[in-house]
Structure formats: C-alpha cells, structure tokens
Amino acid sequence: MDPIADLSMFDLTLWTFVAIAIWYMVFYFRALLRYRQASNNHGCQQPPSITQRDPIFGFDLMLRLHRALKRNHRNKSIVQLFSSHGLTFCAPSSTSTKFYTIEPKNLQTIFSTDASSWGVEPMRRFAFEPFVGxxxxxxxGKDWEHSRTLIKPTFARAQITDQHLEDFERHVDRLIDLIPRDGSTVDLQPLFSRLALDASTEFLFGEALGALKKIGFSNESSEFLQAYNYGQYVLGKRLHLPKWNFLTVDKRFQRSCRVAHAFVDECIARTQRALRGSQGHDKTRERYVLARDLVSQTIDMKDARNQLLNVFLPAHEAVGxxxxxxFFNLARNPRVFSKLRQEVLKAGAQGKPWTFERLKGIKYLQYIINESFRLNPSIGTNTRMALNDTILPTGGGLRGTSPMYVRKGDVTTTSFYALHRSKDVFGEDADIFKPERWEGLRPPPWSFLPFGGGPRVCPGQNLALTEISYALVRIVEAFERIENRDPVMEFVEVYKITTDSGNGAKVALFSERR
Ligand code: HEM
Incomplete structure (x- = not known):
C-alpha cells in the first residue's frame, strides 16, 4: 500500500502547511536564541516596545503611521510616540525589529562612527533602479563611494558659492517679477517650486527648464517633469509594496522611464558636443554644471545618466x-519679517553685490533659516537598515541607558522633526517659531540635523543654504511688509520625500515701488 497515494489533495496541502510552519518555527526560535545570547554577551537590552496587537508582522505601527499620513499628521504622531515611550523605542515583529530613536549618541553611531553597518540599498534599490538607475x-558601500566621488568636485564649496549666485540671481529676478506688489493674495509655494526647478535643472543639466519664464507653467507643460513626477510616484509605491515588478510596472511607468532617460541622454550628448567645441577656451568663467563634470570624468554615459537622475531626486524640490x-512662518510672524528687512537693508547699504560671505554675515537671517529648518525640516524622517549585526550604544532597558543589539535586517527610523523639538535642547517654548532663540544657542552635536550628518550628509547643503539666504534677502529688500492670507494658522503637513505645507504659503506682500 502506498501511503502517499492514499492521501487526499486536502491532506497533502495540510501536511505541507504543517511542515512549513514547523520549519519556520524551528528557524525562528533558533534565530531568537542566537540573538538573545549575542545580546546578553554584550550587556544589551531591548528598548521599550510599543503595544502591538500583531506581534507576528508588526502591522500595528505601520497602519497607525499610514492612517496618520492620510490625515496629514504623520510627524506629529511620531512625536507623540516619542513623548510616551522615551527617546528610543521599538516595534518588534517575528522577522525584524523597527527601532525609532532620536538619542544623539545613537544618531552619531548610525550616521557616522558605524555608518558602514547601516545602509539604504536593501530598502531602496529594487524600488529606484528601473527609473533612476x-x-x-x-x-x-563601494557603489556609493563611486557615486559620491563622481559628484563631489561639483559640489565643493569654493566652486558653487559666488559663481553660482550670479546664475541664481536671474531666476530670483523672475520670481520677484511674478509676486504682486499691491498686496493681493499670492501662494508662494508654486513660485518657489518653479524657482527650485529652474535652479536645479541649470545646475545639474546645464539648462534651466524655464519654469519661471513660461506663463501658466505647470508640471504638465514639461514632458520630462510629467514623466519624472509619475516615476517618483511609482517609486514611492515600490518602496512600500512587496518586491514584485508586476505590482507597479505599467505602461505609463515604462514610458515615464523612457522619457526621463531620453531627456538626460540628450543633455549629456549636448554637453559632450559643447565640450568638444570648447577645447582650449578659457574655463574660468564657466558655470558649474554637474553634467559637464560627469562627462569629463567618466566614459560610461549610462553611469552619468544614473548619477544625474539620482541627484535630481533630492535636488529638485528641497529648496522650494x-x-x-x-514664508509660512514669516507670514505668521510679521515682526520677524520687519526685523529681517531692517538687518538686510543695513547690510546691503554698501551697494555691493551679495556674496556667500556677506549673506552668512547677516546673523538674523541665519537664525530665521535655522528656526524654520528646526520646526519644519524639509526631510522629516530618515530610515536606515542594518547591513550586519551591530550595537547601538544607548536606549535599551527600563532606564533607556543600556546598549541595544541590532540584527542584520533591523531598521532604524530617525525623526528629525521630533529631534528638533527637544525641550531640553531648544527650551520649553520649542514648539513655537522664535528665531531669537538661536542667539548664543549651539545645539549639542547630533541634535540639529536638517541636512543629515556623517559621510552621507547632504552634499547640496551649502548650495541650498546659499540659495535660500539669497532668495530671502532679495524678497525682503523688494517688499516692505508681509501679511498672512491663510485662515488656517497651523502647519498642515503633506508627507512625500519632503514634508510640504499642505496649504502652501498664502501671503500678501506690499511694496511702495509699483
Ligand atoms: C533645503 C534643501 C535640502 C535639504 C534640507 C536636504 C536634506 C538632505 C538630507 C537630510 C539628506 C540625507 C539623507 C540620508 O542620510 O539618507 C540629503 C542627502 C542628499 N542630498 Fe540634500 N537636501 C537639500 C538640498 C539638496 C540639493 C539642492 C541637492 C543637490 C543639488 C541635494 C543633494 C543630495 C544628495 C545627492 C543626497 C544623497 C547623499 C548621499 O547619500 O551620499 N540636496 N539631503
């Protein structure tokens, strides 16, 4: 008698399931035992854990944050979690643990001293590669070092400051022309977004998109932008869904990839032609363009295209x-706008052109920029995955001071938004906009990180700060007064790669000069 032949289809399926479940449990308990042993050997303890109804997949927190995102208060929900659990907490599941930490010692470890143990590739590469390569x-690792080395020279501070300002000036002139001078209501958000687009396309591809020049410009009027926006939307979905192409790859996504690639390939070809034509010319007055520097450094044009598309991702929105x-904050604090105007007029009285150093010299301007980055960081959270078993120095145990053992595949999320609202660092009134707090304030290391930190710190930091400072200075020079025109006073967050203002920045600006 053949026992297998006697089994019904139902029995076979049942036994297969039982066998898989037993295999999974053996695997799970062995891994748990190994983890407990390693953790004990290093004196590590778990941090407080959030209460979960689903300990197997840990869906509770995911659902909670997803609901908060839909209601536009994801950052605020994360702050609430930190206030009820401390500076570090976790959400364990049967496969991995998600750590949330804003403990400066842990941030220094993740982003700097043990940066090689933490990465983004296992989370992002599948999602990003078809679109941005x-x-x-x-x-x-080595691939990141290769990319960072290729783009580094273009971003070097000396190259992008004053020379870059001369190019940026034209865009800001156009922006100011588009702001009504008679105090009628204007939403500055789409204008700043176009400014950032023009500046970033000029810096990366050598030619501005002309978003501020074209009346009625919208994302739809540029085929490249339309494709890029759709690609970025799909990329966001791919980050959260299982790694199966059929879930996200549709005809429109494939077409968006083709359009974006063709746009950048054409810009590379144009750069190559220009480079061949300019041999022997004086290069000292040339603009700094990432495409040109990449083309001169590498012969692999697909690599150059990938680097450009990757840098465009963080570059094209963050400054806007x-x-x-x-301006959302200035509109609600017109006193700060007036005080800045006085400081700017004083500093600009010599009539010399604005330079990087002169902009940096206006202390109150720097306080305002810091304060706005503190309260509304453009990038609200940052996530890294452990590439091997490692240790975080603090946050474990009942008192939250023991080291924590982290397994390969565990994930940490840092909320810059929550970090920047620490009352211990920024004072009891940390939730309000008060640029004056920066007078004499030097936040301890790793407690103010609008641009991240360590080897992966934002390479565009100086460029972005110069652009933001210059645009602010020019606007307060041109307008005497600001008025808020938004009936909703609080910041309604829209969470994308960046954290945007859901209600824009609706203001009225007044100028005597018409
Ligand atoms: C207000 C403006 C900006 C803010 C607040 C900002 C913020 C950040 C932050 C927090 C990171 C770190 C992400 C991480 O650790 O994974 C980052 C990375 C990066 N940013 Fe920016 N950024 C800004 C503007 C720019 C601009 C204008 C560019 C380019 C022109 C740029 C290019 C990059 C690149 C290429 C990276 C990746 C660096 C790496 O992984 O090595 N950013 N940015």
Missing amino acids: KGIMCVD VALTNT
Missing part, C-alpha cells in the same frame, strides 16, 4: 519646500 540615493516653509 544605480546611483547615490539607492546604493551602499524650505523657502515655502520659511
């Missing part, structure tokens, strides 16, 4: 978002 935003958030 292999580049700085989605790789780790930061300026919108700053």
Whole structure:
C-alpha cells in the first residue's frame, strides 16, 4: 500500500502547511536564541516596545503611521510616540525589529562612527533602479563611494558659492517679477517650486527648464517633469509594496522611464558636443554644471545618466519646500519679517553685490533659516537598515541607558522633526517659531540635523543654504511688509520625500515701488 497515494489533495496541502510552519518555527526560535545570547554577551537590552496587537508582522505601527499620513499628521504622531515611550523605542515583529530613536549618541553611531553597518540599498534599490538607475540615493558601500566621488568636485564649496549666485540671481529676478506688489493674495509655494526647478535643472543639466519664464507653467507643460513626477510616484509605491515588478510596472511607468532617460541622454550628448567645441577656451568663467563634470570624468554615459537622475531626486524640490516653509512662518510672524528687512537693508547699504560671505554675515537671517529648518525640516524622517549585526550604544532597558543589539535586517527610523523639538535642547517654548532663540544657542552635536550628518550628509547643503539666504534677502529688500492670507494658522503637513505645507504659503506682500 502506498501511503502517499492514499492521501487526499486536502491532506497533502495540510501536511505541507504543517511542515512549513514547523520549519519556520524551528528557524525562528533558533534565530531568537542566537540573538538573545549575542545580546546578553554584550550587556544589551531591548528598548521599550510599543503595544502591538500583531506581534507576528508588526502591522500595528505601520497602519497607525499610514492612517496618520492620510490625515496629514504623520510627524506629529511620531512625536507623540516619542513623548510616551522615551527617546528610543521599538516595534518588534517575528522577522525584524523597527527601532525609532532620536538619542544623539545613537544618531552619531548610525550616521557616522558605524555608518558602514547601516545602509539604504536593501530598502531602496529594487524600488529606484528601473527609473533612476544605480546611483547615490539607492546604493551602499563601494557603489556609493563611486557615486559620491563622481559628484563631489561639483559640489565643493569654493566652486558653487559666488559663481553660482550670479546664475541664481536671474531666476530670483523672475520670481520677484511674478509676486504682486499691491498686496493681493499670492501662494508662494508654486513660485518657489518653479524657482527650485529652474535652479536645479541649470545646475545639474546645464539648462534651466524655464519654469519661471513660461506663463501658466505647470508640471504638465514639461514632458520630462510629467514623466519624472509619475516615476517618483511609482517609486514611492515600490518602496512600500512587496518586491514584485508586476505590482507597479505599467505602461505609463515604462514610458515615464523612457522619457526621463531620453531627456538626460540628450543633455549629456549636448554637453559632450559643447565640450568638444570648447577645447582650449578659457574655463574660468564657466558655470558649474554637474553634467559637464560627469562627462569629463567618466566614459560610461549610462553611469552619468544614473548619477544625474539620482541627484535630481533630492535636488529638485528641497529648496522650494524650505523657502515655502520659511514664508509660512514669516507670514505668521510679521515682526520677524520687519526685523529681517531692517538687518538686510543695513547690510546691503554698501551697494555691493551679495556674496556667500556677506549673506552668512547677516546673523538674523541665519537664525530665521535655522528656526524654520528646526520646526519644519524639509526631510522629516530618515530610515536606515542594518547591513550586519551591530550595537547601538544607548536606549535599551527600563532606564533607556543600556546598549541595544541590532540584527542584520533591523531598521532604524530617525525623526528629525521630533529631534528638533527637544525641550531640553531648544527650551520649553520649542514648539513655537522664535528665531531669537538661536542667539548664543549651539545645539549639542547630533541634535540639529536638517541636512543629515556623517559621510552621507547632504552634499547640496551649502548650495541650498546659499540659495535660500539669497532668495530671502532679495524678497525682503523688494517688499516692505508681509501679511498672512491663510485662515488656517497651523502647519498642515503633506508627507512625500519632503514634508510640504499642505496649504502652501498664502501671503500678501506690499511694496511702495509699483
Ligand atoms: C533645503 C534643501 C535640502 C535639504 C534640507 C536636504 C536634506 C538632505 C538630507 C537630510 C539628506 C540625507 C539623507 C540620508 O542620510 O539618507 C540629503 C542627502 C542628499 N542630498 Fe540634500 N537636501 C537639500 C538640498 C539638496 C540639493 C539642492 C541637492 C543637490 C543639488 C541635494 C543633494 C543630495 C544628495 C545627492 C543626497 C544623497 C547623499 C548621499 O547619500 O551620499 N540636496 N539631503
């Protein structure tokens, strides 16, 4: 008698399930035992854990944050979690643990001293690669070093400051022309977004998109932008769904990839032609363009395209978002706008052109920018995955001071938004906009990180700060007074790669000069 032949289809399926469940449990308990042993050997303890109804997949927290995102208060929900659990907490599941930490010692470890143990590739590469290829935003290790080395020279401070300001000036002139001078209501958000687009396309591809020049410009009027926005939307979905292409790859996504690639390939070809034509010319007055530097450094044009598309991802929105958030705050604090105007007029009285150093010299301007980045950081959270078993120095145990053992595949999320609202660092009134708090304030290391930190710190930091400072200075020079025109006073967050203002920055600006 053949026992297998006697089994019904139902029995077979049942036994297969039982066998898989037993195999999984053996695997799970062995891994748990190994983890407990390693953790004990290093004196590590778990941090407080959030209460979960689903300990197997840990869906509770995911659902909670997803609901908060839909209601536009994801950052605020994370702050609430930190206030009820302390500076570090976790959400364990049967496969991995998600750590949430804003403990500066842990941030220093993740982003700097043990940065090689933490990466983004396992989370991002599958999602990003079909669209932006292999580049700085989605790789780790040697591939990341390659990307960072390729883009580094263009970003070097000396190259992008005053020379870059001369190019940026034209865009800001256009922006100011588009702001009504008679005090009628204007939403600055779409204007700042176009400014950021023009500046970033000029810096990366050598030619501005002309978003501020074209009347009625919208994302739909540029085929490249339309494709890029759709690609970025799909990329966001791919980050959260299982790694199966059929879930996200549709005809429109494939077409968006083709359009974006063709746009950048054409810009590379144009750069190559220009480079061949300019041999022997004086290069000292040339603008700094990432495409040109990449083409001169590498012969692999697909690599150059990938690097450009990767850098465009963080570059094209962040400055616009930061300026919108700053004006959101200025509109609600017209006293700060007036005080800044006085400081700017004083500093500008010599009539010399604005330079990086002169902008940096206006202390109150720097306080306003810091304060706005503190309260409304353009990038609200940052997530890294452990690439091997490692240890975080603090946050474990009942008192939250023991080290914590982290297994390969565990994930940490840092909320810059929550970090920047620490009452211990920024004072009891940390929730309000008060640029004066920066007078004499030097936040301890790793407690103010609008641009991240360590080897993966934002390479565009100086460029972005110069652009933000210059645009602010020019606007307060041109307008005497600001008025808020938004009936909703609180910041309604829209959470994308950046954290945008859901209600924009609706203001009225008044100028005597018509
Ligand atoms: C207000 C403006 C900006 C803010 C607040 C900002 C913020 C950040 C932050 C927090 C990171 C770190 C992400 C991480 O650790 O994974 C980052 C990375 C990056 N940013 Fe920015 N950024 C800004 C503007 C720019 C601009 C204008 C560019 C380019 C022109 C740029 C290019 C990059 C690149 C390429 C990375 C990846 C660096 C790496 O992984 O090595 N950013 N940015």
